[in-house]
Amino acid sequence: MTSPTSEEISVPSSSNEEEPTPKRGFLSSTYEELKLVVWPSRQQLFSESIAVILMVTLSAASIAAVSRFFGWGASQIFR
Numbered sequence: 001m002t003s004p005t006s007e008e009i010s011v012p013s014s015s016n017e018e019e020p021t022p023k024r025g026f027l028s029s030t031y032e033e034l035k036l037v038v039w040p041s042r043q044q045l046f047s048e049s050i051a052v053i054l055m056v057t058l059s060a061a062s063i064a065a066v067s068r069f070f071g072w073g074a075s076q077i078f079r
Contacts, residue, residue: 040048
């Protein structure tokens with residue numbers, strides 16, 4: 001996180017400007033923050049989505065395999 005520069009710090013003006021409503025201030029602040037976001041490229045989004053789907057699938061398969069193994073072991077012990 002960076003600290004604001006002197007250009008970014010605004011001095012309140014004494015003119016007859018209308019104060020922004022809380023909702024308008026929130027929405028404009030949100031819009032300004034969204035302009036600072038570094039959005040991923042389409043290729044990066046696709047490849048990282050595939051990686052997440054693959055890892056979730058492998059994790060679910062390994063958990064299912066361990067569960068079935070212990071289920072089989074319990075059925076062998078407690079006949």
